Amino acid sequence: MDKVQKTFRIKLGRRIEQLREDRHIEQGALAAMIGKDKQFINRYERQGANPTAFILVQIAEALNVTANDLLDFSKLKTSKD
Amino acid sequence: MDKVQKTFRIKLGRRIEQLREDRHIEQGALAAMIGKDKQFINRYERQGANPTAFILVQIAEALNVTANDLLDFSKLKTSKD
DNA sequence: TTTGAAGTAAACAAATTTGTTGACCAACTT
DNA sequence: AAGTTGGTCAACAAATTTGTTTACTTCAAA
Numbered sequence: 001m002d003k004v005q006k007t008f009r010i011k012l013g014r015r016i017e018q019l020r021e022d023r024h025i026e027q028g029a030l031a032a033m034i035g036k037d038k039q040f041i042n043r044y045e046r047q048g049a050n051p052t053a054f055i056l057v058q059i060a061e062a063l064n065v066t067a068n069d070l071l072d073f074s075k076l077k078t079s080k081d
Numbered sequence: 082m083d084k085v086q087k088t089f090r091i092k093l094g095r096r097i098e099q100l101r102e103d104r105h106i107e108q109g110a111l112a113a114m115i116g117k118d119k120q121f122i123n124r125y126e127r128q129g130a131n132p133t134a135f136i137l138v139q140i141a142e143a144l145n146v147t148a149n150d151l152l153d154f155s156k157l158k159t160s161k162d
Numbered sequence: 163t164t165t166g167a168a169g170t171a172a173a174c175a176a177a178t179t180t181g182t183t184g185a186c187c188a189a190c191t192t
Numbered sequence: 193a194a195g196t197t198g199g200t201c202a203a204c205a206a207a208t209t210t211g212t213t214t215a216c217t218t219c220a221a222a
Contacts, residue, residue, distance in 0.1 A: 001177095001178095005135050008134075008135050008138070009135070012134060026197085026198060026199085027198070027199065027200095028197090028198070028199090036180090036181080037181085037182080037183095038198075038199075038200095039181095039182080039183090039199095039200085039201085040180080040181075040182090042199065042200060042201080043179090043180095043201095045199095045200095046199085046200065046201080047200085047201075049178085049179070049180095050133045050134055050135050050178080050179080051133065051134050051179080051180095052131045052132065052133055052134070052179070052180090052208085052209080053089075053093060053131055053132050053133070053134060053137045053152075054086050054089050054090070054131050055179090055180090056134045056137070057089070057152060066149050067148040067149055067152050068147050068148050068149040071134075071138060071148050082207095082208095107167085107168060107169085108168070108169065108170095109167090109168070109169090117210090117211080118211085118212080118213095119168075119169075119170095120169095120170085120171085120211095120212080120213090121210080121211075121212090123169065123170060123171080124171090124209090124210095126169090126170095127169085127170065127171080128170085128171075130208085130209070130210095131208080131209080132209080132210095133178085133179080133209070133210090136209090136210090163222100164221100164222080165220100165221080165222075166219100166220090166221080166222095167218100167219085167220085167221100168217100168218085168219085168220105169216105169217085169218085169219105170215100170216080170217080170218100171214105171215085171216080171217105172213105172214085172215085172216100173212100173213085173214085173215105174211100174212085174213085174214105175210100175211090175212090176209100176210080176211080176212105177208105177209080177210070177211090178207105178208080178209065178210080179206100179207080179208065179209075180205100180206080180207065180208080181204100181205090181206080181207090182203100182204085182205090182206105183202105183203085183204085184201105184202090184203085185200100185201085185202085185203105186199100186200080186201080186202105187198105187199085187200080187201105188197100188198090188199085188200105189196100189197085189198090189199105190195100190196080190197080190198105191194100191195080191196075191197095192193100192194085192195075192196095
């Protein structure tokens with residue numbers, strides 16, 4: 001896996017975490033919205049997993065944002081670019 | 082795989098094809114833009130494959146559209162919803 | 163007719179995601 | 193102290209994507 005992709009994964013995880021915390025919901029609650037468990041979400045937030053497009057859209061919908069918003073890494077607070 | 086996901090995959094494929102044809106580029110040319118071959122793109126367009134988020138973004142960038150645009154199935158001409 | 167380009171599909175190994183379980187830690191509560 | 197909650201991580205099988213190759217078809221051009 002190249003560096004570009006690794007950075008992408010880390011940032012996507014941070015973005016999911018950020019949006020989730022903005023909404024004051026727990027990993028388990030977000031997971032439940034898409035029929036998964038907390039470990040499933042934790043893998044994206046902390047373990048650099050790369051979801052399929054379908055899961056990405058499901059997460060975005062659960063967070064009430066568009067895919068673009070979820071993928072807009074410029075919105076990361078700790079945006080160590 | 083449930084029906085919702087199957088529909089998603091088919092529509093994503095149609096959307097990729099549509100945007101690609103709008104730009105008058107071939108499968109092989111689009112593929113080359115992201116360092117892949119024509120069969121790789123054909124799998125999304127015709128064989129219902131579900132790309133990872135990273136590949137989805139790469140395809141969107143190659144097509145010069147946002148992820149939202151690529152995922153906006155309401156823009157499908159043949160939108161047998 | 164032959165050649166090449168573009169699209170399509172199957173097959174295969176390798177890598178990764180998905181789905182699930184078990185376990186651990188820190189913080190807070192009872 | 194014991195129990196609960198939220199977060200984290202490792203491990204495993206199963207399913208899927210990724211990467212690559214081979215091959216077939218159609219169409220158009222030479």
